[in-house]
Amino acid sequence: MELVQSSRVERRASAQLRLASWRPKGAKVIVADLNADKGEELAKEIGGQFVAVDVTSTEQIEAAVNAATELGPLRALVNSAGIGWAQRTIGRDGEFGSAHNLDAYKKVIAINLIGTFDCIRLAATAMSRNEPLDAHGERGAIVNMASVAAFDGQIGQASYSSSKGGVVGMTLPVARDLAAVGIRVNTIAPGLIDTPIYGEGEAAEAFKAKLGESVLFPHRLGAPDELASMVVELVTNSYMNAEVIRVDGGIRMPPK
Numbered sequence: 001m002e003l004v005q006s007s008r009v010e011r012r013a014s015a016q017l018r019l020a021s022w023r024p025k026g027a028k029v030i031v032a033d034l035n036a037d038k039g040e041e042l043a044k045e046i047g048g049q050f051v052a053v054d055v056t057s058t059e060q061i062e063a064a065v066n067a068a069t070e071l072g073p074l075r076a077l078v079n080s081a082g083i084g085w086a087q088r089t090i091g092r093d094g095e096f097g098s099a100h101n102l103d104a105y106k107k108v109i110a111i112n113l114i115g116t117f118d119c120i121r122l123a124a125t126a127m128s129r130n131e132p133l134d135a136h137g138e139r140g141a142i143v144n145m146a147s148v149a150a151f152d153g154q155i156g157q158a159s160y161s162s163s164k165g166g167v168v169g170m171t172l173p174v175a176r177d178l179a180a181v182g183i184r185v186n187t188i189a190p191g192l193i194d195t196p197i198y199g200e201g202e203a204a205e206a207f208k209a210k211l212g213e214s215v216l217f218p219h220r221l222g223a224p225d226e227l228a229s230m231v232v233e234l235v236t237n238s239y240m241n242a243e244v245i246r247v248d249g250g251i252r253m254p255p256k
């Protein structure tokens with residue numbers, strides 16, 4: 001049983017996982033997202049089940065975890081819900097009022113960082129009740145989606161980078177906490193991945209091609225499948241634990 005927080009990256013990712021790995025292993029997927037239309041569509045595509053979840057609601061996360069455990073033992077959680085916000089820390093006019101919107105900062109932290117931790121603590125609690133999968137006592141695996149912005153935050157990315165840096169920072173201590181019950185925790189820091197986050201149509205394609213030039217090699221955005229294959233590896237490779245892995249074509253983001 002896999003609980004997957006949906007996203008456009010993960011929608012494509014889970015479609016690929018289904019073909020490559022999950023279905024042969026007999027996994028069933030709960031797609032948990034705010035967006036019911038797209039979440040339902042994905043769940044249908046992969047033979048999973050959609051549960052409406054706002055990751056700032058502990059109650060709704062619990063409901064999704066319970067729905068997952070009704071399908072079988074919960075073995076994997078992929079944390080991918082996330083939002084961005086672009087604003088400089090201070091304005092140009094010297095007025096307090098034009099400083100970074102503090103509510104926006106708190107919202108990004110609430111979803112990207114606290115939401116991720118809340119999903120981890122609740123899903124891991126359910127996983128801790130599982131029978132071990134092997135003689136070493138593995139009970140489950142968790143994969144978080146951070147960002148290269150955790151390391152190379154650009155101008156205007158204070159809130160987003162803070163949130164993703166928090167996810168990177170929690171990876172080791174949470175993996176240490178959960179080692180006692182045989183749950184592995186890893187985090188991916190994607191670079192520029194081709195999702196609808198960049199828009200659609202001709203102008204978006206031109207923008208993405210331009211963005212891709214800044215990637216070390218290959219000079220393009222990453223395909224969702226290339227990210228998905230790392231998710232599969234981290235879910236299935238029992239010797240991967242407490243690690244943060246960049247999947248970014250070698251990009252190092254400049255200040256702007």
Ligand SMILES: NC(=O)c1ccc[n+]([C@@H]2O[C@H](COP(=O)([O-])OP(=O)(O)OC[C@H]3O[C@@H](n4cnc5c(N)ncnc54)[C@H](O)[C@@H]3O)[C@@H](O)[C@H]2O)c1
Nearest residue numbers: 007008009034035054055080081082147190192193195197
């Ligand atoms: N696309 C990229 O280049 C890129 C790069 C680095 C990191 N990431 C990270 O990967 C993840 C997926 O990004 P994406 O590109 O697919 O973006 P996306 O906007 O397509 O997906 C984000 C998903 O999160 C959901 N969501 C937002 N707020 C939520 C909430 N409160 N509760 C539940 N769900 C919520 C949205 O409905 C959406 O399905 C995000 O965490 C993002 O920060 C993406």
